[in-house]
Structure formats: structure tokens, C-alpha cells
Amino acid sequence: MSDILDLDAAAPRDTQEAPDTGAFRRIEAAAPRVAIVGATGAVGEALLDCLAARRFPIGELRLLASPRSAGRTLPFRGKEVAVEALTERSFEGVDLALFSAGSGISKRYAAAAVQAGAVVVDNSSAFRMDPDVPLVVPEVNARAIEAHRGIIANPNCVAAIATVALAPLHRAHPIRRLTMATYQAASGAGAAAMEELRQSTAAYLRGEAFEPKVLPHPYAFNLFSHNAEMDPESGYNGEELKVVAETRRILDVPELPVSITCIRVPVLRAHAMALSVEFDAPVAVEEARALLEGAPGLRLVDDRARNHFPMPSEASGADDVLVGRLRRDLGDPSGRTLALFVAGDQLLKGAALNAVQIAERLLRR
């Protein structure tokens, strides 16, 4: 495939440009050879959509998945591309490898990809807290990419979506405490969980029983504490601990106190979250609104008169993170805390889009 196009028009709102110092390892090829690991998953599919929609220049596309998916084909830019079984030798000649097949696969195969000369953008949690691996949301900390040594980590979906909304405020007024309650979609647990939500809901409406297979609890018209493994000591699940650690790292506030509750709600593919943000001094709502309004990757949806605020139905399929319900937090009489509500597509900014945006920064323009 050779569908090389100017990228300038494709990423108009990513204004936090990393300066091209020439000091870090870019992808030299004008038409890089791209491998997608986990191509048949929900994020894999979204990666293909993003690469196509953003006209990412691709010299060759290699779709990699488990042996049981090998032989399938997936459509890309009007052609069918065969899926190959992932092996250590899958990365020969690859310039860019986008991993999205879980941390076990990333830990096992990312080194082989780097060894073969590829730059890896890894959507799993495998390397996110590795100090040698940048953890990047381009709108927030694009410059961190420059320090990469072959692997760049794509954050947890909640951390990515939240930090896009928090960064413009944090740059103007340092955040000193954060409270988050999430409303997380099925897609975060994969395509099979999305299908389980559809099927179990259809069964419920027909009055039929449904035994959950993918998620641990009934999902039809129900919600539950996030299904990530629970740390029995602290009482926090793995999702919550990831969001806290990654949010601190992306915003570069290592000790930021974060209250967090992660809940899985019966929504298909966009996460939402209620945030309370305490700053080091009082911040006026109007100033915060102005900071959010012009920020990259964000769309302000904050119409009090029409009761119109961020919703998963409007965030789904949108590149921008929606932010609104901006108001003074009644729980902090000092006036230092603002409340807001955020929604973002879990498969796009929460995963595939952010990975492709990172990859775009690696291209020599």
C-alpha cells in the first residue's frame, strides 16, 4: 500500500508541538512499514480506522494476531489485508509497531520489535510506569516522546481522557488534589464485552435469563465496580491504581492525591467521569472555561440553558474529548475547587487515536 499524504491537515488541533530537535529517534521512512499487534480486537479495529481517517502514510501494513485469527482478512482503505500469526520474526523490516493485545503480549514481543528496528507504541500497561518509557498524551506532554528508546507507552483510557481535560487548567493553575468517579463503557473490556452488553440486554428485554461469560456480573441495565483485579490490601482495583499512577505521571505531579472510584456502566464505547479539581488557589469558573475552550483535543459542551453537557452518545466516534458542567465545587468553601464532567471515546482518545497521534509525532515530516 502506498497512500502517502501530507499530515499537516490531518491533526489540526494537536498544537502542543514537540520541537524537531533531531535528537530523538524518528521513523525515517517516508512510507513506513506498520505492524498492528492485536489487529482483530476492538482497539485493533479502531487503529485501522484512525490510520485510514488520518491518512497516515503506510508503505506496508502487517496485521498480527493470535494463530486462531490467522488467515482472516480485515479491510483497510478498500483492500482486504490478511491477518498473520504473531511470532518473534513478525517485525522484520517494520518501522512502526502498534501493540494492542494485552500486557502479556507486549512484554513478550515488544523487545523483538525494537530489536528489528521498529519503534513500538504500546497500548498495554506493560511499560507505562517504566521510567525509560515515555507515557504520552500528545496534547499534554508531547515532548516526553523525545526521550524514547524504542518504546512509547499509550496510557490507560481514563488517564488519557482525563488528562486532556485537566492539562489546560493545570498549566495555568497547578492541581493539588483530584477526585474522580468514572462511568466506563464496555469497550474497555474488549469487543467481547461490548457484544455481551448487547446480547444480555436483548435477553433481558425478552425476559430471558443470560449467563455472563466475559464480565463477572450481569451487565443489562446494571453497573458494577470495575472488573480489574482487586488489590485486597488497599481495596483498590487495578484500573483505579493505573489511573492514579498514570495521571500523576502524565501531568508530572508525582504525589498528586487522587480519590478514585471506577465503575463499569452499560454504555458501549465512551467513558465519562465526574471530576473535582482542587487548585493551589481559587480559580474563577469563567477563566477555567476560557482555558478549556481553546485547548487542543477538547470540545466544550456546557450549555446550562439547554441542559446539554458531555454524554457518551455524543463522545462516541468523536476525536475530541467533551468537557462541561464546569462549576464551582460546593464541597470546598475555599473556592479552590472546580467540578466538571468529561466524556471521551474509549476506543479513540482512550486508545487508538492517542496511539496514532503519538505515531504521527515520530514521522519525519
Place this chain on the structure above:
Amino acid sequence: MSDILDLDAAAPRDTQEAPDTGAFRRIEAAAPRVAIVGATGAVGEALLDCLAARRFPIGELRLLASPRSAGRTLPFRGKEVAVEALTERSFEGVDLALFSAGSGISKRYAAAAVQAGAVVVDNSSAFRMDPDVPLVVPEVNARAIEAHRGIIANPNCVAAIATVALAPLHRAHPIRRLTMATYQAASGAGAAAMEELRQSTAAYLRGEAFEPKVLPHPYAFNLFSHNAEMDPESGYNGEELKVVAETRRILDVPELPVSITCIRVPVLRAHAMALSVEFDAPVAVEEARALLEGAPGLRLVDDRARNHFPMPSEASGADDVLVGRLRRDLGDPSGRTLALFVAGDQLLKGAALNAVQIAERLLRR
């Protein structure tokens, strides 16, 4: 109807007994005549269920609704009871009037009921902040009933469910700040909203368009900021302002700072909420667990090993409020804040059950 039974067995967990001082106006009749205003609504139906399930002694049952529902019948204890059109004269001879037809109806007709000699338990917001009207959750402030002058207010559903969970903690360690993010079911917007959730979801699954009629936004696999009227100045909606004011009043902490975000989620009839509770001093998780475990109206669902915590699917149809995910709040390094997750049936503890529990306190035993 005369189905008079000993009530002692019916309310075994309501241990916060108001002492029978004889100084307040009880219902004298052994088999009171009971009127239900708004009998055909979602809460009206739940009131009938609760009265039957709890064997409330009823000498005569009068079902009142709008003229367009007059002539219908509703089943109660195996008989069909005719629905009558509500008028000022509907309360002649009535001892107990349970209002659940919105605050406009309560404001217009409650005085007539009191005039006719009835005690009113009002499920609307009409009188909740009236200092002459007790606002009561029996497990929390049963004694407040004694001061009634004919009307007792039943709280907002979120306030009722939250305060059942908070009161045992607050009695031992005063709460000084509260953060709430809610996950509210369709039932809070009435039976028509529950039906809209079912119908719009079925349409979504069939791939068909659906125009919302009851709620302002698409509800299938979606969530949105609570549909109560927004205060354009503060940016808080009426639901949030009610929850804050009523929680303060029920817990008797008039200035309690409360952070709140109320969200409507695609769940049918149980509300859930993520709470962060700051106390005046550090509280050990184990002590809080012990306080919640023995408390009236609560069931602790807090199994970290099985990732089993409060869920709407298990709260629906249950009298008890479910409480769990009890843990130290990472957002407050001082150790004074605990986090927990709560779920309660919106139609039961959030409305009908609490009203019937109040009515039980009015009976001369």
C-alpha cells in the same frame, strides 16, 4: 378491607425507635383509612406493594389519581380497588394520606388532607425544607417525626439512600465533608421514563431510530447530567441542590460542604453512588466496617476477593440499602476520608418503603 396484623415482625431492622412519649399526633385508628395520591405512578405502585408486604393495617384504602386514571382498578391484597379522581373532598374520613404525585399536587391538596384529619406523608419536594415539616429517614432521625403538625416529608431518593449509609458513621465520627457522584436509575423520572429506557434500548438493538419523549436525551446505552431544572447561576441542577439541602437536614449538619454530581444512567430502578466521606479525625476502615455491618436498613456487600460490591441488579427489589467498597480514600493523605459505594432501590428506600416506614411510626401500637 381489614387485614390488621401485628407490625412488630414487619420492621425488624428499624432499631432507632422513637420513644412513645404520647406527645405527638399518632394515628389513633387500629385500622386506619389510607389514601394514596398518585396511585397509578411508579411510586404509587411501590407504595401498594410495600403496604401489602409489610402487612400495614388498613381499614379502608382510597386510591386517588388524575381524572384520566379514574375508573381504572389496581390490585391490592388480591382484590381490585377502583381509582378515584383526586378532589379536595377526597380526604373525608382519611387517617393517613400518602402523597406521591409531584410537588404541585402536594402543595394544592396536602392542606385539605390535614384539614380533614389525616396525617400526610409527602413524597414530593413541596415541604421538605419547611422548618415546620419533619424530613425523615426512620433509621437516621426517627425522632423528628414527633414534631409533625400534620405533614411529614419523605426525602429525595438519593438523600434517603445516602443517609442510611452515612448515619452509622456520622453518629460515631462527625462528618465534615462529603463528595457524591450518583448513578441514577430511570425510575426517579417515573414509570414513563422506565418504559422509554426499555423501548429506546430495544430500538437501538434493532438498529432503529428512537425520538426521546420523556427524557431530554437519548437513553439507550447512554448517560447524561440529571434532567432536573438547572440553576443557571450556580450550574447545579435541582436534583443536586435537593440532595445537598436534604442530606444536611437529615444528618443535622446545616453547613456540611457537599460536592455533588447527579447523573442519569441506563438502569431501571436502583440508584448507586460513589461517596467520599471526610470525618473530623482519622477513622480506621475496620471500625467503619463494624459500624455499617450492624446498622439498620443496611446490608454490607464488600467482598474484595470476589470483586462483589453493591450493584443495582442486587439492590432492585431489596428493602436494604447495599453498602461496600469501603476503603481509605487515596485523595486525602490525612487518613480522615473514607470511600464507599452504595446502591439502593429508588422506588423502595428511595421513595415508597421510606414513606411506609414513616407511616408505621405513626401507628399506635
